[in-house]
Amino acid sequence: ALVHGLTRGGRFPVFEAYASGRIARAYLAPQPDDAVPRFAYENHVRTLVEERLWPSSTTDISELRLVIEYQRQNGADRTLTLDIVDYPGEWLLDLPLLSKSYEQWSAESLALSREPLRAKLAAPWHAHLATLKPEAREDEQAALTEARLFTDYLRACRDERFAMSLLPPGRFLMPGNLADTPALTFAPLDVPMDGSAPDHSLWAMMRRR
Template sequence: MPSFISDLLQETELTARALLDWGNHLINPTVRLGVTGLSRAGKTVFITALVHGLIRGGRFPVFDAMAGGRIARARLAPQPDDAVPRFDYENHVRALATERRWPESTRQISELRLVIDYQSRNGMPHTLTLDIVDYPGEWLLDLPLLTKSYEQWSAESLILSRQGPRAPLAATWHAHLATLNPDGPEDEQAALKSADLFTAYLRACRDERYAMSLLPPGRFLMPGDLAGSPALTFTPLELDGAQSTRPHSLHAMMARRFESYKDVLVRPFFNDHFVRLDRQVVLVDALAALNAGPDAVR
């Protein structure tokens, strides 16, 4: 029952926010564009080039409005969301154009607002507000966790870790898991060591030699301020399918932290940002995937 009430309240909140956004859109037409992709996919360069081209009147031959001369001007506007960092457009332009280096990769969510004055096809003047939301692709890959139990995620992760090139990368972690008793008492040191080995396995999979993409939980690879917190200190366990969860067991400890990960990191991103997007651009490093082979996208 508490879960049902929580879900109902969450749905009510999302509906209310959607109605508010819809009302604001009627007064001030706004499109929220999400841009994401895994590390080194080119998100920062893509956004910087797009904004620079719109502001400076660059050539976009496949963009009908720009090619047809219907874009009068585009300009930056103040950041609309007080709780979201601004996309550092000016420094990224400086890095690319003046310092001749790649800008820093995306480590957190950021946002940039553009106001575009344009003419419709019938010649009427209009104004569109474009909010570009940049966030790590690892966060997008975490969203399926919202519909999974700890036991389901644990089983799927272990099966995947034994396939193809993942198996040797996970060998040390697997050896440690074999020493753990999920039904034994909860153990902080066991959780810490397991999480460290699990994270090392995920990092090895992400290495450019393998370039694997399906590596949830994504925040294990970019923990930020939550590094070492219980929400990032858990791992899959070897579980008997019929095994029940004994209170205060290692199994219960891991399951609780898995749910905390979703509550603290995944669900807020989904509720506060993802559901508010109107369009989504997903960038893929196709060459890295082709070089690594089919295992990179499994």
């Protein structure tokens, strides 16, 4: 809406520079990072205007550069370059995880999964979890299975029939460019919050990731 309004002449009554006519023009320009997809602004506008449909949800990072030529209050001409980065809202769920240890996150995730409404959805994951020994030798196949079942549980919780919130890591639901990478091949283990992971154990591998 911001980009469309500035480039097509919208109404911004509380944006003093625009309301007073000090914005000369605004236009889209090539983004700074060619390795990041461009935000499909034109396609989204077309979907909204012509098809009356809300655009599909964001699945990965994208960028859009907006250049605004304006006049300062003292009359000097200036140019403002605004780089807009769009990313999945699900990833916001992961911000609180930055302050938690793997053990704390595991304990909280398991406690949630054992609540009445979630326990049935988590049953396949819980069944596999019961076969694992966190102190056992690291095992990539066990980690893959555990991560897949944990992700299936998160997706089931997100299903419109249940529409539950509090489903971190959101990156498991919207993996983007990390799909099928070791960075997302982990899951909670039933370990003590103050415990220490033995070297080269499944626990240590999960904690590292």
